[in-house]
Amino acid sequence: MNDWYRPIPFGRLILVHRQIWRAQRGVLAGCLLALVAGLLSVAAGMATLSGTVTTAMVGARFAAFPVLTFTLLWTAVGAIAAASPFKSGWAAVVLTVAPRRGRWLAACMASFLLLTVAVTALFAVSAAVLTAAVLAARGHGLAPAAGIARPMGVLLVMSVVEAGIGFLLGAATRSVPASIIIGYVVAPVLPMARFGSADLGRWLDLNGALTALSSAHVGGLTLLSAVTAVALWAGVPTLVAWSRLRSSLT
Amino acid sequence: MLVFEHVSKRFGATEALRGVSLRVEPGVVVGLVGHNGAGKSTLMRMAVGLVRPDAGRVVLGGEPVERLGRLGGLVAASFDASALPAHWSAITAVRVTADLSGVPAGRVATVLDLVGLADAAGKRIGQFSMGMRQRLAIALALVAEPRVLILDEPTNALDPVISHDLRGWVAEHAARGNCVLISSHNLPEVEQVADRIVVMHKGEVVRSAATTELLVSDTVLVRVDRPEMLRRRLDQLGRPVESLPGETLRVGGASTDEIGEIAFGSGLVVRELVEERRRLSDVYQMITAEGTNR
Numbered sequence: 001m002n003d004w005y006r007p008i009p010f011g012r013l014i015l016v017h018r019q020i021w022r023a024q025r026g027v028l029a030g031c032l033l034a035l036v037a038g039l040l041s042v043a044a045g046m047a048t049l050s051g052t053v054t055t056a057m058v059g060a061r062f063a064a065f066p067v068l069t070f071t072l073l074w075t076a077v078g079a080i081a082a083a084s085p086f087k088s089g090w091a092a093v094v095l096t097v098a099p100r101r102g103r104w105l106a107a108c109m110a111s112f113l114l115l116t117v118a119v120t121a122l123f124a125v126s127a128a129v130l131t132a133a134v135l136a137a138r139g140h141g142l143a144p145a146a147g148i149a150r151p152m153g154v155l156l157v158m159s160v161v162e163a164g165i166g167f168l169l170g171a172a173t174r175s176v177p178a179s180i181i182i183g184y185v186v187a188p189v190l191p192m193a194r195f196g197s198a199d200l201g202r203w204l205d206l207n208g209a210l211t212a213l214s215s216a217h218v219g220g221l222t223l224l225s226a227v228t229a230v231a232l233w234a235g236v237p238t239l240v241a242w243s244r245l246r247s248s249l250t
Numbered sequence: 251m252l253v254f255e256h257v258s259k260r261f262g263a264t265e266a267l268r269g270v271s272l273r274v275e276p277g278v279v280v281g282l283v284g285h286n287g288a289g290k291s292t293l294m295r296m297a298v299g300l301v302r303p304d305a306g307r308v309v310l311g312g313e314p315v316e317r318l319g320r321l322g323g324l325v326a327a328s329f330d331a332s333a334l335p336a337h338w339s340a341i342t343a344v345r346v347t348a349d350l351s352g353v354p355a356g357r358v359a360t361v362l363d364l365v366g367l368a369d370a371a372g373k374r375i376g377q378f379s380m381g382m383r384q385r386l387a388i389a390l391a392l393v394a395e396p397r398v399l400i401l402d403e404p405t406n407a408l409d410p411v412i413s414h415d416l417r418g419w420v421a422e423h424a425a426r427g428n429c430v431l432i433s434s435h436n437l438p439e440v441e442q443v444a445d446r447i448v449v450m451h452k453g454e455v456v457r458s459a460a461t462t463e464l465l466v467s468d469t470v471l472v473r474v475d476r477p478e479m480l481r482r483r484l485d486q487l488g489r490p491v492e493s494l495p496g497e498t499l500r501v502g503g504a505s506t507d508e509i510g511e512i513a514f515g516s517g518l519v520v521r522e523l524v525e526e527r528r529r530l531s532d533v534y535q536m537i538t539a540e541g542t543n544r
Contacts, residue, residue: 004311007319008350016349023338089333092300093343093390097322097350099299099315248261248301 007100013107014114016094021115024084030077031119035126038070042127046134053140058131058147067151070123071158074116078166079179081112082241086174092249101245109167116163120156161210165233171241187233206233251275252297252325252398252429257306259292266292268453269306274398274429279420281444281461282433283534288450290433291329294402297431298327310398322351327400328387331407336376340367340386343375344393351394358393364419365389366412380407388416392423399423401432405439417443441465441530449537457537465528470509473498473522483516500526 021027045065049057085091085108098104132145169179191205202208202225209229212222252274259267267289274280282290295301296308299315308315310325318324326347334343344358362368365385375383384407391399401420405413420443424430434440440447447464449457457464474480477497484491490502501509506523513520 004313004318004320004324008322012349016346019342019346019349020338023335023342025337088335088337090335090338090346092329092333093335093346094350095300096298096327096390097320097347097394099321100319246302248259248295 007103008098010103010107010110013098013104014111017108017111020090020094021081021111024081024088026080026084027077027112027115030073030080031115034070034073034077035119035123037073038066038123039126039130041066041069042130043134046131047138049135049138049140053135053144055144055147055150058135058144059150060147062127062131062148063151063154066127067155067158070120071155071162074159074162075166075169075183076176076180077116078112078163078168079170079173079176079183082109082167082170083174083176083179087176095249102242105171105241105245109164109171112167113160113163116159117156120159124152124155158210165206165237168234168237168241172237172244173240174244203228204232205229209233251309251311252431253309254293254296255306255309257293257296257303257308259289259296259301259304265453267296267303270450270453270455271306272448272455272458274431276397276427276429277424278445279424279430279432279443281440281447282431282450283435283437283440283447283530284433284450285538287452289453290450291402293450294327294400294431294433295329297398297400298325320351321396322347322353322394323396325398325400326391326394326396327402328384328391328404329402331380331383331387334375334383334386336374338375339372340375340378340382340389341371343386344389347390348393353394361389361393364392381409381412384408385412388419392419395423396428398429398431401430403434404432405434405436413439437530437534447530449534451538456540464533465530467526467528468503469526470501470504470506471498471522471524471526472501472509472513472520474513475519475521479516480513480518483512487512498522 042062045061046058049061085094094104095101128145128148131148132142135145136142166179166183169182170176173179173182187206191201191208193200193204206229209226212226254270254272256269256271257267258265258269270289270293272293282293284290292301296303297310297315298321302316310318340362341358344362348355348358359368362371365388367382367385367389370378370382375386378386384404388401388404391401399420404416408416417439420430420432424445432440432443441461444461447459447461448455471494472480474497477493477499481491481493481499484499484501489504492500494500506525510520510523
């Protein structure tokens with residue numbers, strides 16, 4: 001009997017989810033869409049460079065346009081991934097065998113973030129090849145293509161953060177449309193919020209917070225507002241998702 | 251062993267379960283019957299932790315179910331087959347359950363073959379008929395050979411051959427010393443498969459008894475060579491007797507031993523002598539009507 005006290009190893013839960021993501025067409029379609037949209041924007045961005053093209057110009061163009069396009073979709077993909085167990089009924093299939101719900105959701109999220117990293121790596125490699133091909137075809141040579149290496153760290157971090165926030169929103173709302181509205185409409189509007197003369201927006205601005213936290217010189221009120229924003233966008237959905245996990249699955 | 255101890259559950263204004271206590275012993279098939287909304291599915295979902303009781307507790311093998319970290323091999327259930335993930339293939343669903351349960355990979359093919367889905371293993375569940383989904387739900391429940399098997403209306407949409415096979419699997423599973431809890435609206439089927447029958451009504455257990463005890467009646471059917479002679483003798487003894495076609499008499503308030511002795515003493519040839527068994531549907535109607543009138 002004692003054996004049944006021990007929860008299923010986290011690694012095994014993650015490995016099982018690898019099979020699940022392969023079967024979840026909505027998530028696969030979202031990954032493919034992000035990949036295609038990102039690569040189209042790489043092609044468009046690099047094809048419109050003119051004059052003497054340098055590595056710095058290529059890096060700046062890659063960071064400004066393709067990285068943004070690619071990472072933007074991950075909030076939606078994350079929401080689809082988190083809402084799918086409840087919408088398509090596979091939460092009950094898994095929880096009938098693995099009853100620790102918080103552990104299951106954590107493994108589900110971890111496996112999804114690993115998928116995000118894998119797709120982002122695939123995008124990075126494909127983008128590098130495509131950039132080199134487009135620049136060579138436009139007569140700029142291959143050397144400036146090395147410029148896309150510089151924003152790769154930002155690409156990875158932003159993809160994982162967007163996917164993670166999307167997943168948490170999906171887990172909290174269990175609804176893809178609601179998560180998309182919160183992620184793409186409410187989130188950009190919140191930083192504009194004011195209460196009388198008080199600037200509430202800075203306390204709610206996730207993108208501003210990530211920028212501030214990635215800076216070497218951050219402190220005081222800026223640090224406090226950045227932490228508050230991250231707590232809002234990661235902490236509140238986590239708490240809501242956690243509390244909803246306690247309810248019955250019927 | 252599976253034990254429900256005074257479990258109650260409320261969904262909003264609806265009281266789904268009201269202090270239900272029930273034991274499912276090893277080697278025994280318990281049939282759960284009741285109207286829609288009687289609380290059967292809620293009770294069964296509690297056994298695997300999908301529904302948590304507001305009061306009381308569910309104990310599996312001596313331990314409260316909410317303390318368990320894994321259920322594979324201990325308890326498994328098949329619920330609403332229409333809710334299985336439509337985008338998954340049958341083999342994905344069985345593999346996921348098998349991997350989480352730590353079952354050898356070879357068992358996946360065995361159980362798909364058992365339920366007759368070997369040829370459709372790679373097909374998407376969304377393309378399955380209701381009967382195929384039902385078979386898959388049963389495969390998911392059987393894959394880890396659990397000590398407690400829970401089947402919620404497993405024969406819905408199943409063809410007669412698979413229904414017959416299912417009764418065999420259930421009986422075999424119980425014969426190996428496992429517990430089985432099965433619910434169905436198909437009462438003749440429950441009558442055939444269950445050793446014990448539990449009738450639920452409006453969130454309560456209104457009757458729980460061994461099938462033989464529940465269905466036994468105090469009437470005896472007897473077929474003899476000269477029924478009119480036996481009837482006269484029984485009338486003399488004040489037994490209520492009813493003549494049936496085929497030289498058969500139905501005798502109330504008597505045992506087979508008594509009627510056999512009377513017939514033998516009268517020099518009659520007894521061709522058939524059996525206790526009349528009541529049908530579960532009649533017993534069920536009576537019990538639930540009593541439950542409604544309380």
